[in-house]
Amino acid sequence: MTILVGHTNMDLDCFGSLTLGKYLFPEAVGVKSRLIHPVAKALYNLYKNQLNLMSSRDLKDQTVEKVIVFDTRSQNRIREYMDMIPDFKGEIVIYDHHINDSSDIKGAEVHSEPYGSNTTILALELMEKDTALDPVDATIALTGIFADTGNFTHENVCIEDFRASSWLMSQGANMKLISQFLKPLKQDYQISLFHQVLNRLVYKKIHGHSIILSYFEMKDQVSGLASIVEKVFEVENADAIFILFGLEKAKKTLIIGRSQKERIDVSSILAPFGGGGHTRAASAQLKGEWGDDVYNRFTTSLRQSLRPAITAGDIMTRDVLVMHHEWSVLEASLFLEKVGHTGAPVLNDRDEIVGFMTLRDISKARRSKQMKAPVKSYMTQKVYSCNKSDSIKDLELFFVKYNVGHVPVVKDKTILGILTRTDYLNHLELR
Numbered sequence: 001m002t003i004l005v006g007h008t009n010m011d012l013d014c015f016g017s018l019t020l021g022k023y024l025f026p027e028a029v030g031v032k033s034r035l036i037h038p039v040a041k042a043l044y045n046l047y048k049n050q051l052n053l054m055s056s057r058d059l060k061d062q063t064v065e066k067v068i069v070f071d072t073r074s075q076n077r078i079r080e081y082m083d084m085i086p087d088f089k090g091e092i093v094i095y096d097h098h099i100n101d102s103s104d105i106k107g108a109e110v111h112s113e114p115y116g117s118n119t120t121i122l123a124l125e126l127m128e129k130d131t132a133l134d135p136v137d138a139t140i141a142l143t144g145i146f147a148d149t150g151n152f153t154h155e156n157v158c159i160e161d162f163r164a165s166s167w168l169m170s171q172g173a174n175m176k177l178i179s180q181f182l183k184p185l186k187q188d189y190q191i192s193l194f195h196q197v198l199n200r201l202v203y204k205k206i207h208g209h210s211i212i213l214s215y216f217e218m219k220d221q222v223s224g225l226a227s228i229v230e231k232v233f234e235v236e237n238a239d240a241i242f243i244l245f246g247l248e249k250a251k252k253t254l255i256i257g258r259s260q261k262e263r264i265d266v267s268s269i270l271a272p273f274g275g276g277g278h279t280r281a282a283s284a285q286l287k288g289e290w291g292d293d294v295y296n297r298f299t300t301s302l303r304q305s306l307r308p309a310i311t312a313g314d315i316m317t318r319d320v321l322v323m324h325h326e327w328s329v330l331e332a333s334l335f336l337e338k339v340g341h342t343g344a345p346v347l348n349d350r351d352e353i354v355g356f357m358t359l360r361d362i363s364k365a366r367r368s369k370q371m372k373a374p375v376k377s378y379m380t381q382k383v384y385s386c387n388k389s390d391s392i393k394d395l396e397l398f399f400v401k402y403n404v405g406h407v408p409v410v411k412d413k414t415i416l417g418i419l420t421r422t423d424y425l426n427h428l429e430l431r
């Protein structure tokens with residue numbers, strides 16, 4: 001027989017892939033992992049019959065000739081199935097979107113695409129073939145794409161994910177059901193734990209990064225801790241989060257880290273604690289250790305391994321075009337027109353920054369026919385400025401909340417450089 005498998009601890013993308021895989025390989029039988037990820041449990045329980053998967057345990061009585069693997073290319077993530085068929089000599093075909101994972105399944109034929117979700121790879125193949133889907137299958141598949149792309153907000157989202165999704169909608173995928181399956185916290189205890197964690201956060205500024213930390217003790221491990229951490233991270237506005245769960249009964253500490261900056265590599269931060277994962281999502285388990293000591297040791301190590309944040313000084317423009325406070329508004333207007341800027345800092349005789357003059361201030365003067373008046377009587381006197389060492393995160397306040405377009409970088413009253421909204425946006429794109 002031919003079997004279809006996902007990675008162990010199957011998630012929604014695995015279910016989406018398996019469901020579509022049955023159209024590509026109609027003779028094949030889907031196999032269920034022993035572990036189902038908490039986020040995928042509701043969907044699995046409701047569609048058990050539709051999915052119609054055999055359990056991995058039952059593989060041992062079968063003769064398997066071919067294995068189709070979805071959503072992984074790593075040997076140890078399909079071990080639970082392969083262990084059941086130790087004499088397997090057949091063909092292995094892989095469909096996977098984890099382009100950086102260790103590709104160590106020997107002799108496998110790998111279909112690899114860097115899409116945001118693995119389900120997308122299969123959906124596009126079926127779309128090419130003009131396959132008609134059962135609407136329930138379209139719903140399961142589209143749930144997988146939403147889940148793996150973080151509702152189309154993750155960085156790895158591709159145009160192909162949208163194309164596949166649009167096709168799945170045309171095949172009758174039901175958004176009402178999908179939004180039900182995507183609620184990450186299903187159980188009451190998870191929601192209550194979410195609120196407890198939320199109330200116990202410690203906000204730290206480390207090397208210019210805003211980091212959320214918390215040490216949380218509990219008797220026993222419960223499932224879905226990573227989803228809880230992710231939910232907390234989603235509602236908070238920080239660069240990275242590390243929640244340490246001290247598990248009394250198991251006498252260990254579980255550290256879950258998430259980051260939203262390339263510069264904060266949570267996987268390498270957790271490496272000294274035996275952890276691993278990806279740049280933006282990783283975890284570690286410290287056996288035999290729990291309590292405040294672990295927390296203190298972790299924060300010390302974090303301070304050492306964090307690369308400093310990019311600062312205003314790093315990305316500012318150094319040659320600042322400035323105006324003099326005694327210029328006339330007319331001169332200021334001609335000046336801005338010539339240099340093509342919407343505003344400029346205003347300096348006094350001692351070259352100290354005393355205000356900011358924008359096109360808006362100029363039109364005010366124009367309306368009252370005061371173009372000969374000095375700049376100082378029409379400039380904005382309250383200037384939002386920052387220091388060279390301020391992190392880009394600190395500047396968010398100016399551009400996002402106060403809606404200013406330019407922030408001079410100053411030392412005392414001397415201007416060192418300037419940052420514009422465009423500089424800020426360019427930085428967000430590159431970070």
Ligand SMILES: [Mn+2]
Pocket residue numbers: 013014071097117118148
């Ligand atoms: Mn996936």
